[in-house]
Amino acid sequence: MTVIDIIVLIVYFGTMIGIGLWAMRRVKGQEDYFMGGRGFGKLLQTFAAFGAGTGAHEPVQVGRTGWTSGLSGVWSALMWLFVTPIYWFTAVWYRRMRHLTLGDWFVERYNSKALGAAYTLFAIVFYMFYLSTMLSAIAKFSVPLMGVETLWGYELKYILIPTIAAIVIVYGVLGGLTAAYWTDLIQGIFIILLSILLIPFGLLALVKQFGDPATMGIMDGFTILHQRVAADNFSLFAGPSAGEFPPQYIFALTLLALVGIVVQPHFIATGGGSAKSEDEARIGLVVGNLLKRLCTAGWALTALIALALLAGNAEIAADPDRVWGVAAREILGPLNLGLVGLMLACLLAAMMSSADAYMIVTSGLVVRNVYAAYIEPDATEAKCVGVARMTGLIIIVGASIVAIYFSNVFGQFKMAIELPLLFAAPFWIGMVWRRANRTAVWMTISFVAVVFFILPIALPIVNPAMREDPSLTTTTQIVTTTRVREATPVDVAKHEAWETAVAQAEERHADDPERLAAVLKSIGAAPPKAVIGEPITLVNKTGGASIFWTEGVVPIGDSELETVSETEVDGVKTLVQKQTGAMQGKGNFNIDFMLYHLLGIDLGSVSKATLASLRLPPRVVMPFVFLIVVSYLTPRDDKEKLDRYYAKMKTEVDPDPEKDRAKLEASYADPTRFDDRRLVPGGDIEIMRPGRKDIGGFVLSIAVCAAIIGLLVWVAQIGS
Template sequence: MTFGSLHILDILIIIAYLVAVVYIGFRASKGASSEEGYFLAGRKLGKLYQFFLNFGNATEPQGAVSTASFVYQQGAPGAWLSFQTVFMNPYFWFMNVWFRRVRLTTVSDLFEDRYASRGLSLFYAIFQILVACVFLGFGNVTAYKIASSLVVKQEAQWTVTERASVEGYNELKSLQKQASVTPLSPEARHRLELLQDRNARGELRSYVTVLNDVAFYAIFTLVVGTYIVLGGMAAAAVNEGLQSVLIIVFSILLIPTGLHAIGGWSALAHKVPKEMFDLFGAGGGAQFTFWSLVGILLISIVQNGGLSHNMGICGSAKNEFAARSGVSGTYLKRLMIIMWVFAGLIAVAMFGVGGLSDPDAVWGAMSNRLLGPGLIGLMLAGVLAGTMSTLAAKALAISSLFVRNVYRQIWPGISQKQGVFYARCTIVAVLLLGTVAATVMGSFYDIVQMVLTVNIPFGAAVLLTYWWRRVTAPAVWACVILSTLCILVVPWTASKVPSIATNPTLAQMSTTPGTGVFFNKVVHQNPDDLSSPLIASASRTNRFNFESWTVSKLGVDVVSMTPTQRFTLQCFFDGLFPFCVLIVVSLLTKPTDPKRVAFFYGKMKTPVGETPELEAAAMEETKRNPTRFDHTKLFPGTNIEFCKWDKVDTIGFISCSALSAAIVGLFLFFLRWAS
């Protein structure tokens, strides 16, 4: 008995996993009667739960699938969109403490607590509810991409359109292979260009699935919603233990089976182009150089500060050291990334460079080729586990934002029990919105670019709030409005405006077919006429490089830049522009109430008490004397709020840095060994 490529054993394993997570949610529901119990698990989670929460939340299947996809296309340098986070771990050693010491429930609370601005608090909550659709949609797309490539139609069941799509793809690959060996005839060259144009439009496929995306999203969302609605953060934390094990299993499965299929470890050097093993090179057309890596790291740090689930995960820790211990979970993810990279390289050896029409389906295609009954079910259970753990944390964060920072602003008198009820309703609504968002998303590369930048406006505001006493509410408003327009709204909507999409200056083709100078995707207006004008593709995720266009107006020749240089320019613009707005507007506007500001930074310097009694006493003393820790400031008498490191800060930072360096060294060792 089978369903597509799924054996009955695979189906039973998946059902068993889904029943288990729902049962855990039911058991955890008993302790989720209050808002603090539901959103923060009563602030009682120790080091082990923090490890699982951080690992599970950081190690999402979309990271595995997208990394394998990028590596399949670009070689080892394609790992940098994920692997650059290895350099963020020393920063997390401090960041986790900030979100614990602020002693709030949501990031929205931060804007009301620091600036006395209910408007900013409300705007952040609404903004994050919309942003959640992107993150939740990404998770849904990942799970579907893998599942759909495992459940494929037999050739006898193809429709005429499906057959034309697959045959067109096979013809494209055949012509590309011929062109790499010998010049094509004019007719063949014309046919190749037509097929490349169709491929850029997403009309060609290497396989056809029988899995309906809407049905898949509906069932998937139902299960996630059930266990999170029941148990809240406690259910998420307990499930992370089970899910973390499955994530590790699904990350490992393809390595030994893949190596066996290609003829062993030594076969990698023979079947994969040598330049694809160069982590710092440009093999396979990779667009990551040293400066682009620095740019990606910059926007990663900035956007990370604005993530809505930071307060829930770090705030649920019972003390500061438990919060900091979560860093160990993110280190385990870095090791997972190395395995994902080798899965991508094994895919190159198996399918050949460009052998798949949809590189995003690499993980599923490998699973379908390599794994037998039972193992495929285990793989899918791991994919579902990782996706669920990520969706759970984000859905919980959004529900707490809605209840505390939207609903309570309108009806402040609701009880704790009512608050939990409305939170559960919000989770259902947000998960449904994520399902809708999944249906309109494109390739992983496009989505990852969106995910990397979508939280930058508020991320910059949150970080500078922690670091600089002079930030004002008007500056935060200016930052989030201008940055949202420049980084998100204009870039992701410009291709939908006919006058922009058809502008010859903007719709210029780069040296890569289908890719433009200012747009990610550029195609001919008439797909059957290669002499027709170029226009921006109508793809749902075709991004306009507003950053390069802006810089070009200042006299910089961005047209002659390489795609790598334009991408790097985009990263630095997105990462620095919000801070420029914050600083300039803050200096031009009236400072926030000094007493409120003094208490906020006094609280941020007050260590969290080991017991509720010690915590209450410490905060009472800080209320009486908010400047009692000002002697710890690195720059006394200034508005800069960096503090001198103590022994724990120093040892932790050095240890994190050394471990990051060791992981990079281990990665390089394996790549050189494989080559």
């Protein structure tokens, strides 16, 4: 990094801290600190939703999958696209709650302070591990941009993570949600820059390196891109590894995201609860998330440009997670305009814009649903804000410690994104069905915790023999596809980069065979050796995944591959094999697949993506079924409190607090005043008939989603 890059970073960090000090003077009470006084308009709501929903790991994740899978790799992040239209409805819910935290909602809906405390505990665990993955990711991705592995004798993460944490603490803890939203506005602009900055400079670099700058312009970079990269890399729904994201997998992940996202604690703020009115809530949440989907398209195009330009880079061959950092360094660094520092600031913005919102919302839960509920109910507003600031500091520090010292960050990330299932069914069912009650909710939370989080660990400990049970150690079939196509310059460069990466690893770890073996495993098998224009044989092997064990199975004694079938269609040969012999399961037990096992369904012939898809329905559907059944078997909650709650949720928010209170009092006095608008008159279903604005906004959101897919397909054809 040059001096100008460092100056860019210092200015960025100084601006964030300055905003925190400015916002601190505006905080008078809890509503100011946790919700910014509910005075945010469309612009700030949009960038709050955009910033909180965009993590630093996402552009780099798309960079990696785009590098390995072509344009179809965009689905590693674009799978959230189909959830976005539903936000048009949920944003209204969060605003009509009129609460400071989602814990408050659980307390009110189910008349239980203990549920608010339980939700707070979930939020702390969820965000400490979730934020730790972002902190770890930003440290790793900064290495290529900063050009150093160590600083002052320490590994870079030991310096960078505490520094980032300290800056987030200063502006977030001091200024509350107001500071977070204003910094999110700035950071959102930075994230947009992150999404597009490398595209024009990358295309120009392609022209400079592989074309004629005197006669060719920036658009000719697309032509060179297609000349260097194989055609199958430009398909949105097919490609070298498109099997990773088939339609059923995208549908399953969309369902999981839809069910779980609504109970992530920050959604009550960024999802609409801090907006002036319902319109600001809706527009901010939907537009902010659609803006993110557009940025995802930019990330995918950047990955393809990097593939064409840097396929021969040994650093990326050794670790594709570094695509983004290496591309920024190699494309922007030579310009010496401070753009490398700007790119690092953009990556930091993507992380910090999420961290500040998470920190403030979680500290609000601690104050509202633990401190004020159980420790000091009569605490003053100033005292509550002070406790919130201390709590926010603890959360960020805790996440930093986990990021630095935890050994399996990715494993904890996977656990974190499924933790919301604990509270998902009680939220969705409680929102629309008055028969759901407190007892059923506690039993559902216990059911989910035991079945999906405790039993997978406990069962193999209690019954070790199950690890060698032949019916539980089966694997999916191994499918090997072989096809021949003409070699491209990228194919040649990839093989050369692989050879260089292997040679560097062997030299660096010559005295440590175990470390060398691990590094060579991460580098992977050699790409085919190629000559431009001549045929190359591409072999892709999938399957062999353990169905019931998280860390796979290992053979006990001899193991062989038995051929199931061999076919050839349109020049693509497919060999299907299955593994035979005694096996032993490793890791935790995948209890999700027991339902299929008990029903006699053989999962051995499904693909890896289909297997992952089938894991989700039991995990998503069973809590809903359980809650509904138990609700019918247990006593109803207090009718008067339910009438009051549903009357509030049917009362449209007025931006004027005094007028809004008057409207609420009228609803409380006559809880049946909106019954003529119910979709199902009478009974326990509390769903209102959608109006023109509801239907119009939902349809328009779907249309924009379709337009984003169309944009990706169109961009992929430029220069072909």
